[in-house]
Amino acid sequence: MALMTPKIPKNWPFSKKWAVTAVVSAYTFMSPVSSSMMAPASDRIAEQYGITNTTIAALLTSIYVLAYAFGPLVLGPLSELFGRARVLQAANVWYLAWNFGCxxxxxxxxxxxxxxxxxxxxSGTLTIGGGVLGDVWRPEQRGQAIAVYSLAPLLGPVIGPICGxxxxxxxxxxxxxxAPTIVSVATQIVGLFFLKETYAPVLLERKAKQIKKGLDPEKGRMYDVRTVFAGADRQWRHIVQKALFRPFMLFVREPIIQLLGTYMAFxxxxLYLFLTTLPTIFQGVYRESIGIAGLNYIALGLGLSGVSQINARLIDVVYKRLCARNGGAGKPEYRLPSMVPGTFLLPIGLLVTGWTARASVHWIVPDIGIVIVGAGMILNFQSIQTYIIDAFTLHAASALAATNFFRSLAGLGFPLFAPSMYNALGYGKGDTILACAAIAIGIPAPFLFWVYGERLRNASHYANAKRSA
Structure with missing residues (x-):
């Protein structure tokens, strides 16, 4: 039996949709703040614990991101079994307790x-949040909401080091x-009131249980009420067999996840390489104090937030126009145009930053390069996340978990090898290597998916290939 139309999340009033989006974005902002806030204080923490190994000192910060790789593999599928809101709030309470314990x-x-x-x-917010937005927003409305949401995990690591x-x-x-624990407690309290369940199978199961309770076997026939999603994969014994392995299966079997996940990982x-190396540039090269050097993170924030606001206003407009040209039918590929400038801006920004980070060049010039890097990052993130959510709506949490796993491993690994790379090659040659990788992996991606994306979705086991977006 279907839900009453107003109860379907996609039919909620805009005010309710934006309330849910705001709460999820706030959750997604605070966790990355914690991931990077201790970076400027890591030397003092290492001194307190007598740590002399630079790799261990860096690991104090980056091990948090390692957990980002494994958390979504459990929390994303569980949200598809027990509901987005329950798992998201439980994960946030878990984060609060251990962050306070640090x-x-x-x-x-x-x-x-x-x-x-x-x-x-x-890590729960990074994968479940995308699933929530896929549940709540229709494709033609989804771009602006995801533009706000996808800014949070990138802007959080920028704000954190400034405060730290x-x-x-x-x-x-x-x-x-x-500090982040106190703010997150306030966010959690707000979430208890405004974060509602959005996942259709869970909502339908709740409705079915209500209907069963309302039937009296003594006065009328007792019906066996089932939902369209009822099946073996909604039972406990299949959690490990299927749901928890789904993100790995998505990566193994889906070229969409393989290529976009690899580029998102890069x-x-x-991003995390920049977060850990900016202090060495501005403290070491420009001789700034810890606090003043931290202000240079604002440049990264300007690139992320400024371009995000522009893209948030354009992404849905472009999508609707492309749909109109296609007779009103939408496709996930219509999210790719904003990725094109992002793939060019990222290597340009890397080259500008690397080759101008010298004492003979004013500090504003590498900051301009950092702004360009931030702009390229956010355009790529917003386009890729929106594309994945559009293509894998019902399994969006698992699809995002697959991409999050590999990007989090990169977030752990890049800062660990960065000091050795820059010490051996300098900032110019080091960032040139990164720029060449960005060109090789990133620039062909949107064009390949524009041409072959629909064919890949039609062959997919998990994508919404047979439905209009």
Whole structure:
């Protein structure tokens, strides 16, 4: 039996849709803040614990991102079994508890363990949030909402180091954990009131249970009420067999996830590489204090947020115009045009930043390069995430979990090899290598999917190939 039309999330009033979007975006913002906020304070934390190995010191920050690789593989599929809201809120509470505990870690082992466990809970928003937006927004409305949502995981790691730098210079390093915990508690309270369940199979199951309770076997026939989603994969014994392995199957079997996931991993790894190397540029080359050097993260934030606002206003307009040319039928490929400039801006920004990071060049010039890098990153993220959600709507959480797994491994690995690369090659040659990789992986991607995307979706086991977007 179908739900009453007003109860379908896509038919909710705009105010309710935006309330859910705002809460999910807030969750998704706070977790990446925690991932990077301790970076400027890592030297003080390493000194406290007597850490002399630079790789271990870097791992204190990046192990949080390692948890991002594994958390979505569990939390994303569970949200498709038990509902988005329940799993998202439970994951956020888990994150809060362990992030708060990081401030009381007594040694290196405890800090590493608490950071990993905190990141595991914080990873839920990065995959479940995209699924929520896929549930709530129709394709022709979805672009602007995802533009806001996709800004959060990129802007969070920018705001975090700015705050962490001043805490490291002026205050107790434990505030890099206490501060985001306090804000996240407030966000969690708001979420309890405004974050509603959006996943259609769970909503239909709840409706079916209500109908069963309303039938009296003594007065009338007792019907066996089932939903269109009822089946073996909604039972506990199939959680491990199917749901938890679905993200891996998506990556193995879906060329869409393979190519876009690889490029997203490169972009995300570059983001965290920048987050960990900006202090060395502006403290080491330009001799700025910790707090002042942290302000250069604003350049990355300007590129991310400024272009995001422009793209948020254009992405749905472009989509609707392309749909009109196609007789009103939409396709996920209509999300790709904004990716084209992003694939060019990213290598340009890398080259500008790398070759101008010299004491003889004013600090504003590498900052301009950083702005361009941020612009390229956000255009790629928004386009890729919207494309994946449009193509894998019902399994969007698992599809995003697959891409998140590999991008999080890159977020862990890139900062670990960056110091050695830049020490051996310098910023110019090091960023040139990254720029060449960005050109080779990124620039062909939107054109390949524009030509072959529909064919790949028609051959897919999970994409919405037989339905109009």
């Amino acid at each position: 401030a009381f870690a007594q040694n290196t082992s405890q800090m590493l363990a608490f950071r990993f466990l905190s990141g595991f809970g914080g 730098a001043w805490i490291a210079e002026k205050g107790d390093w434990r505030w890099v954990f206490w 972009v995300y790894g570059t």
